[in-house]
Amino acid sequence: MSVIARRDAARKEQRPNPDERGLPNAYFTDEAHYREEQERLFRRTWVMAGVEGTLLEKGAVVQADVAGVPIFFTRNRDGEVRAFQNVCPHRGVRLVVEDQQRAAMITCPYHAWTYDLDGKLKSRAHFFGPGAHATAEGEALHACEGLWPVRVATWNGALLVNIDGNAMPIEDYVAPLDVEAAGYDLGAMRYAGVVSSTFEANWKLTIENFLDAYHVFAVHPTLDSLMTPDQRKSSVGSGNLIYSDYYSTDTGKAMRGGLPLIPDMPDELINVSFFGVMFPNWMLSIHPAYLLHWHVVPLGVDRTRVDVHAHFVGEAATDAAHAEARKKLLDYYIALNGEDESICRRLQQGRQAPAYDGGRFSPYWDGGTVYLANLVRAAMAQAD
Ligand code: FES
Numbered sequence: 001m002s003v004i005a006r007r008d009a010a011r012k013e014q015r016p017n018p019d020e021r022g023l024p025n026a027y028f029t030d031e032a033h034y035r036e037e038q039e040r041l042f043r044r045t046w047v048m049a050g051v052e053g054t055l056l057e058k059g060a061v062v063q064a065d066v067a068g069v070p071i072f073f074t075r076n077r078d079g080e081v082r083a084f085q086n087v088c089p090h091r092g093v094r095l096v097v098e099d100q101q102r103a104a105m106i107t108c109p110y111h112a113w114t115y116d117l118d119g120k121l122k123s124r125a126h127f128f129g130p131g132a133h134a135t136a137e138g139e140a141l142h143a144c145e146g147l148w149p150v151r152v153a154t155w156n157g158a159l160l161v162n163i164d165g166n167a168m169p170i171e172d173y174v175a176p177l178d179v180e181a182a183g184y185d186l187g188a189m190r191y192a193g194v195v196s197s198t199f200e201a202n203w204k205l206t207i208e209n210f211l212d213a214y215h216v217f218a219v220h221p222t223l224d225s226l227m228t229p230d231q232r233k234s235s236v237g238s239g240n241l242i243y244s245d246y247y248s249t250d251t252g253k254a255m256r257g258g259l260p261l262i263p264d265m266p267d268e269l270i271n272v273s274f275f276g277v278m279f280p281n282w283m284l285s286i287h288p289a290y291l292l293h294w295h296v297v298p299l300g301v302d303r304t305r306v307d308v309h310a311h312f313v314g315e316a317a318t319d320a321a322h323a324e325a326r327k328k329l330l331d332y333y334i335a336l337n338g339e340d341e342s343i344c345r346r347l348q349q350g351r352q353a354p355a356y357d358g359g360r361f362s363p364y365w366d367g368g369t370v371y372l373a374n375l376v377r378a379a380m381a382q383a384d
């Protein structure tokens with residue numbers, strides 16, 4: 001069976017029932033619920049925390065904030081990515097306050113303990129008294145295990161972390177995505193840069209909106225013109241992935257502006273764009289000539305930033321010949337997010353109306369929203 005036929009068959013299986021309802025309003029408006037969500041959901045699963053492209057070379061040190069936990073990434077001497085909680089084991093000061101690209105080591109700003117890029121303690125100046133930095137006996141007695149590592153994994157440029165360390169193996173987490181991305185040689189993609197937008201809405205509304213192809217008719221005139229009507233599809237769930245796809249029209253192909261296609265794509269995918277949400281906060285879209293990792297960053301119960309990280313094929317990610325085409329595409333995504341901003345704000349405002357009880361869903365379009373709600377419910381129902 002072709003990829004497209006398989007996806008369409010899965011869609012038919014997941015049509016919402018008329019009595020299906022979305023999440024209660026409090027899930028979008030209540031501060032206490034937001035905090036509980038950070039602990040129960042975001043700290044216990046794999047979450048998107050950035051992209052590898054920002055760790056340019058060996059010696060890179062880049063901060064992030066995941067579910068209220070300050071962390072940082074390093075690229076060590078072997079070029080591998082590591083992640084640590086951003087705190088000094090001595091007195092608990094925030095260790096890294098500035099991103100760097102060529103650090104030889106990490107020095108604590110408070111009492112100048114130093115750590116290597118693998119989190120190992122290297123030195124403790126004056127620890128045993130003025131001028132007494134270390135003694136063999138002292139080191140044995142006052143051993144320090146170094147920085148606290150955070151579980152980290154990568155997937156074609158995306159940086160994922162699991163704060164509590166107990167989430168499923170990363171291979172299992174990304175398995176449904178691996179199935180959908182199997183036709184693409186994403187190893188060819190290189191990082192080009194990021195554009196960011198802020199939405200005055202709960203993170204789940206931002207994601208639901210991304211999954212909602214129904215609003216394209218009314219909200220996105222340009223995107224509307226890039227899709228053929230028969231290729232407007234609903235989203236469908238598979239494990240932690242909720243995805244959709246559409247065919248590009250000739251306008252869509254023209255928008256590529258000479259950017260090279262991902263190598264060796266099967267014919268079937270050459271004019272298809274794929275959109276996915278990896279629950280909870282990693283969205284990605286794979287287009288014939290580029291890959292976008294959309295990092296959804298909850299900033300509060302009613303505020304969300306979305307960083308769209310763009311990747312293109314090989315040198316087309318950075319060379320001058322494709323600079324204009326890259327800019328045009330990124331400008332398009334800024335405009336697209338701008339079109340969604342006011343709708344997301346109104347979705348958030350609507351959740352303050354007590355009569356709203358989760359919604360009345362379209363049997364054709366709203367399967368993705370229902371699937372997402374069920375993933376949220378399951379995560380929040382986990383035992384302590
Ligand atoms: S808190 Fe870091 S060296 Fe003292």
Ligand SMILES: [Fe+2]
Pocket residue numbers: 209210215219220339340
């Ligand atoms: Fe939209």
